[in-house]
Amino acid sequence: MGQSPSSKNYTNNSSDHILVQGNADMKNGHVEPRVWTTQITKQAKKGDLILSVRAPVGDIGKTDYDVVIGRGVAAIKGNEYIFQVLIKMKDSGYWT
Incomplete structure (x- = not known):
């Protein structure tokens, strides 16, 4: 589960850390950088799977x-198999 950094640390500087807050930051199954931050709270590493936990719940991205x-x-942490299983569950309405 994530932990939001203080909003005073949000930036538009692409040299800072990418911040993933929710569905708005995921497009077509991948994280799409939109907001950055200078404060590190909780991190996901390259290749990790990201799941939305706020409405709409269940969107998935890498x-x-x-x-x-x-x-x-x-x-x-996951691999392509886990990613595809989660996509299938979402598409079949499992989260609703």
Whole structure:
């Protein structure tokens, strides 16, 4: 589970750490950088799976970067098989 950094540490500087807060930061099954932060709280490593834990719950993505994760997401270690199983569960309505 993530932990949000203080909003005073949010930036638009792509040299800072990518912040994943929720669904808005995931597109087509991958993390898409949108917001950055100078404060590291909780991290996910490149290749980890990111799951949204706020409405809408269950969106899934992979990260191609080391990222900071906010309260709206959780990160797990996984492989392509686990990723595809989670996608199938989501698409079949398992989370609803």
